[in-house]
Amino acid sequence: MFILFGWGRQTVKNHGPVFAKQCDRCNNKEFWHLYTRRTWFTLFFIPIIPYSTEHLVVCPVCSYGAVIKNEKFKELKEIAERNMNIVNENKKLDEESLKDKLIQFSNSENTNSYNSGDNYNYSGKTETQINYLKQMEEIRRAKEEAERAQREVSED
Numbered sequence: 256m257f258i259l260f261g262w263g264r265q266t267v268k269n270h271g272p273v274f275a276k277q278c279d280r281c282n283n284k285e286f287w288h289l290y291t292r293r294t295w296f297t298l299f300f301i302p303i304i305p306y307s308t309e310h311l312v313v314c315p316v317c318s319y320g321a322v323i324k325n326e327k328f329k330e331l332k333e334i335a336e337r338n339m340n341i342v343n344e345n346k347k348l349d350e351e352s353l354k355d356k357l358i359q360f361s362n363s364e365n366t367n368s369y370n371s372g373d374n375y376n377y378s379g380k381t382e383t384q385i386n387y388l389k390q391m392e393e394i395r396r397a398k399e400e401a402e403r404a405q406r407e408v409s410e411d
Contacts, residue, residue: 271336
């Protein structure tokens with residue numbers, strides 16, 4: 256008699272759209288989806304015990320995404336469920352009017368565990384890239400302020 260067991264089988268559940276964001280990878284602005292991915296221990300090819308669970312927000316175009324913490328998942332799951340209800344109720348609507356009706360997550364916290372406070376702007380970036388982007392943003396703001404001050408001086 257032999258027992259056939261294994262591990263590594265994964266199941267993925269799509270909870271629905273959560274928020275609109277421009278993807279850093281493909282530059283498409285779409286509603287990102289909330290997913291739960293579980294990895295299972297199997298016995299005779301039947302999933303028995305999940306030993307790993309990850310929660311993700313993923314771009315629907317290129318599948319680029321970020322892992323989120325459990326607390327943030329709970330918040331986003333409520334929004335995803337409401338949005339799925341809207342999608343199911345309005346299947347006959349065209350895509351643009353449906354996007355206007357979807358509820359957006361507007362909390363300033365970032366779901367990304369390693370980039371808190373950046374509101375998804377720096378997800379998937381290295382620390383060096385994040386610092387560079389922040390410096391470029393500061394330079395852009397300084398230029399705008401200088402131009403605004405110059406316009407005020409020239410108007411007087």
